[in-house]
Amino acid sequence: MTITTEIAGRSAVDAATAYQLETFLKREARLLDTERYDDWLAMLADDIHYWMPSIESRRRANNGGATHLPGRMAYFDDFMEHLQKRVARFKQPTAWAEDPPTRHTHVISNVEAYAGEAEGEYLVYSTFVNYRSRVETDNDLLIGRRTDVIRATQDGLRLARRKIVITQTLLQAKNINTFL
Amino acid sequence: MCKNEKPINFKPPRQKAALDDLDQYVNMAEGRMSRKVFWERDIYEQELEKIFARVWLFLGHVSQIPKAGDYVTTSMGEDDVLVVRQKDGAIKAFLNTCPHRGNRVCFSEVGNARGFICNYHGWSFGIDGALRGMHESGAYEASGFDKSQHGLHEVAQVDSYKGLIFGTLDPAAPPLKEYLGDFAWYLDTLLDMDGEGTEFIGGCVRSVMKCNWKFGAENFAGDVMHAGWTHDSGAKAMLGGAVPELDKCAGDSYHVNVNGHGWEFNLDKVGNSATFGDKEVRRYIHEIQPKVAERLGHTRSMMIGSISSATVFPNMSFLPGQNTFRVWQPRGPDEIELHTWTLVNKSAPEEIKERYRRGTMITFSPSGVFEMDDGENFEYSTRSNRGRVTREQDLFLGLGIGTRIEHPELPGNVFQGQINEANQRAYYQRWLDFMKAESWDELPQR
Structure with a gap:
């Protein structure tokens, strides 16, 4: 029996590459869990587009029931300069909502990797569970799917595109003081 | 459809006894109020009837x-x-x-x-x-x-009113124009810069905060004071420096309020717009200001992007020039849904609209570098009051008592100095007015 490993004409990457990509995503999650934001920024390509649209509940008859479209309200629709500013806030001693620190766990799963559109790029799907805790009882759970473009460079793998789609239309949290 | 000309008959009728205490809960002459109005379920249920079932x-x-x-x-x-x-x-x-x-x-x-x-x-x-x-x-x-x-x-x-849709569930409510009153003069600063109107960028960001709905509304009505402290980290990230000490230029700044609607502002033209750290947005404000001055006069033209914030009583708020636009929807005494949009001038170039969309997102949205620090403040200002003894301790809102002035141009009640709690007092005074008034005729003009 053969198992189909192609989508839309793209081939799944070989096992060694898949392992590298998965390790890249796990390392990223660990850096975010431990608030190593500068190291996290170093994993991103300079032309990063980091997009987390706001999710809308629409009837299937309207826009095919699409929950999100480009150019509309979003949680993140960032280029490198925006992500650097967000990191700059995290690092301020007066970032009151980060002190005492928020306790983070990012769980990454369902990693699926294919050849990308450009040479040396990979299309990588994954899912995440993000659990954040603050004070005694503030516990926020976010679950969603990601579509990434990860690029192989001379300096190693770099995240070049990320789309983050969560399940909630009404965010069940007062903020998103993390990256996903 | 049903004709709704009859007032809503609440069953059981409103509890007058509980309301008699409210005068003790809100004493704006002395600038103090009870924490119970942020916590008690009975009071919240009365708010749904006396405020949300009546006002625009x-x-x-x-x-x-x-x-x-x-x-x-x-x-x-x-x-x-x-x-x-x-x-x-x-x-x-x-x-x-x-x-x-x-x-x-x-x-x-x-x-x-x-x-x-x-x-x-x-x-x-x-x-x-x-x-x-x-x-x-x-x-x-x-x-x-x-x-x-x-x-x-x-x-x-x-x-x-100029693009903003309002509704009231009360057939006896006065017309919208009367409800907004002289505050419409200020709203034109946001809604009528060039006669071409405004629009929302597509989509809405909705989030939950476990706070009383009034904390967000009063904050936007008058509390610029928190910006320099709460948002120090955001300001340093976006602007590379701290928020300036606003009390040092009090001569050019005001609290104004009309029937509980509040707008605090200075006349620096671009202070709010500058929070994006985007020089193209600042340039846009500088470019349109002379034309706005021709249409609305010099003073209002200097408010279009200045350090400022506003609330239309009871729960609609915005930041002029920064253009986050929001409603604090009550969901119990200790929870809200926050709905936010981005408002732009219809005539603005597409590129500027796009910069506003990104700008409001990175500053005032759940992931925004400013809003992240607001949520915890609002939530714990609410949650602390679960303590039975804590709940008996009054809160202080007395800053700026005695700063009221007469102003030749600005309508409404005008107070000198943006670092003030005049608008917050006016907001809670109006809250008390509605909670006590059995009919619109009983409501004083403020």
Whole structure:
């Protein structure tokens, strides 16, 4: 029996590459869990587009029931300069909502990797569970799917595109003081 | 649809006894108030009746529903509402609930429809709210059922002011223009810079905060003071430096309020716009200011992007020049839904609109570098009051008592100095007015 490993004409990457990509995503999650934001920024390509649209509940008859479209309200629709500013806030001693620190766990799963559109790029799907805790009882759970473009460079793998789609239309949290 | 000319008869009637205490809870002459108004369930239930079932509430922007059948869903207090553009261009709003068994009739938050059909028994309503038919309609007809008596419950009055749609569930409420009063003069600074109007960028960000709904509203009505402290980290990230000490230039800054609506501002033209750290947005404000001055006068032209914030009583707020636009929707005494949009001038270049969209997102949204620090403040200002003894400790709102001035140009009640709590006091005074007044006639003009 053969198992189909192609989508839309793209081939799944070989096992060694898949392992590298998965390790890249796990390392990223660990850096975010431990608030190593500068190291996290170093994993991103300079032309990063980091997009987390706001999710809308629409009837299937309207826009095919699409929950999100480009150019509309979003949680993140960032280029490198925006992500650097967000990191700059995290690092301020007066970032009151980060002190005492928020306790983070990012769980990454369902990693699926294919050849990308450009040479040396990979299309990588994954899912995440993000659990954040603050004070005694503030516990926020976010679950969603990601579509990434990860690029192989001379300096190693770099995240070049990320789309983050969560399940909630009404965010069940007062903020998103993390990256996903 | 049903005619809603009769006032809502609350059953059981409002509890007068509980309300007698409210004077002790809010003493704005001394600038102190009880924490109970942020915590007690009984008081919250009274707010839903005395405030949210009566006053004009923000329902949406006309740009969200340009064509017949376009709709958005929202809420008035905790009452779910459907806002629909009619075939003749008018806007109507209905309780989003089937009059048969009460199920929600529209489950999407935005879209276009020829009508709304309840999923339970197939009751079908036109966009005008009229009951058109239903599954097994023959059985109803055989029993002499009168469809004209069973439409969606229509919101008593809907009107708009320069693009902003408001509604009130109270047929006795005065017209919207009267409700806004002299505050409309200030709203024009936001809504009528060039006669071409405004629009919302597509989409809405909705989030939950476990706080009392009044904390957000009063914060935007007057609390610029928190910006320099709460948002120090955001300011340093976005601007590379701390928020300036605003009290040092109090001569050019004000608190103004009209019947509980509040606007705090200075006349620095670009202070709020600058929070994006985007020089193109600052340039846009500088470019349009002279034309706004021709239309609205010099003073208001200097408010279009200045360090400022505003609330229309009770729960619609915005930041001029920064253009986050929001409603604090009550969900119990200790929870809200925060709905936020980005408002832009229709005439602004597409590139500028895009910069506003990104700018509001990175500053004032759940992921924004400013808003992240607001949420915890609002939540713990609320949650601390679970303590029985804590709840008995009054809060202080006395900053700036005695700063009222007469101003030759600015309408309403004018107070010198932006670092002030005059608007917060006016906001809670208005809250008390509504909570005590049995009718609109009993409400004083403030």
